Amino acid sequence: MSEVVSIYETNMLNIFRCEFEDGTVRLCTKNLSPGHNVYGERLIRYNKIEYREWNAFRSKLAGAIMKGLKESPLSVGSRVLYLGAASGTTVSHVSDIVEASGKVYAVEFSPRVVRELIMVAQRRPNVITILADARFPQRFRTLVEAVDVLYVDIAQPDQAEIASYNASLYLKKEGHLLLAIKARSIDVTKEPEEIYKREVEKLSSNGFDVRQVVNLDPYDKDHVMVLAKYEGK
Numbered sequence: 001m002s003e004v005v006s007i008y009e010t011n012m013l014n015i016f017r018c019e020f021e022d023g024t025v026r027l028c029t030k031n032l033s034p035g036h037n038v039y040g041e042r043l044i045r046y047n048k049i050e051y052r053e054w055n056a057f058r059s060k061l062a063g064a065i066m067k068g069l070k071e072s073p074l075s076v077g078s079r080v081l082y083l084g085a086a087s088g089t090t091v092s093h094v095s096d097i098v099e100a101s102g103k104v105y106a107v108e109f110s111p112r113v114v115r116e117l118i119m120v121a122q123r124r125p126n127v128i129t130i131l132a133d134a135r136f137p138q139r140f141r142t143l144v145e146a147v148d149v150l151y152v153d154i155a156q157p158d159q160a161e162i163a164s165y166n167a168s169l170y171l172k173k174e175g176h177l178l179l180a181i182k183a184r185s186i187d188v189t190k191e192p193e194e195i196y197k198r199e200v201e202k203l204s205s206n207g208f209d210v211r212q213v214v215n216l217d218p219y220d221k222d223h224v225m226v227l228a229k230y231e232g233k
């Protein structure tokens, strides 16, 4: 396996680029839970700090960064509502980025994958696991506070509506949305570009200022990541 030659921070806080001897460059985050990985990713020790490789083929946020996302809304201490947490792959990197002073409210409705998510959260005190359906956000009202970032990756046909509803309850004004759109989950009969345009229009009419739409190919085919700022309804 190729050795690391350097690690440096990108223009995004707490997101690093790791250069290997063979010339390859990968993303990585500082491991909040040293000695432990989450999905088989490589642990890298450099200048007495442990990093975890962030695989852009496994995480759409990493794919979006590799494909030119211009800004990251995540900071140290950020509160994040994450819908569609699955077994915690991307959640774990968001948890690294916001550090121990931040919080990631990780919502997932499949009990099978929540079991794995709980294992991840056990080693990461800033991850709060919520077994719930994102379509009914009022059901987790007692668990979630106002958040700086809403991250949505649920691959549902009505996800722009679900994102907007959750934003109206939990996203701070001027907060940010990261929404992964999978064209095939919305309408297999339409061209992906047509679907993205329609979903972006829905967000605009629900109080979002869409800043960037990043195509995730080749990491995820027929997917985009949308970054938007919430101006409120």
Ligand SMILES: C[S@@+](CC[C@H](N)C(=O)[O-])C[C@H]1O[C@@H](n2cnc3c(N)ncnc32)[C@H](O)[C@@H]1O
Binding pocket: 058, 059, 060, 083, 084, 085, 086, 087, 088, 089, 090, 091, 107, 108, 109, 110, 113, 132, 133, 134, 135, 153, 154, 155, 156
């Ligand atoms: C594409 S996967 C998410 C991958 C994850 N974001 C990552 O990068 O590690 C979509 C997840 O959303 C969950 N999901 C779909 N609809 C949901 C809903 N209405 N409420 C909560 N979770 C949902 C699915 O069970 C699945 O685990």
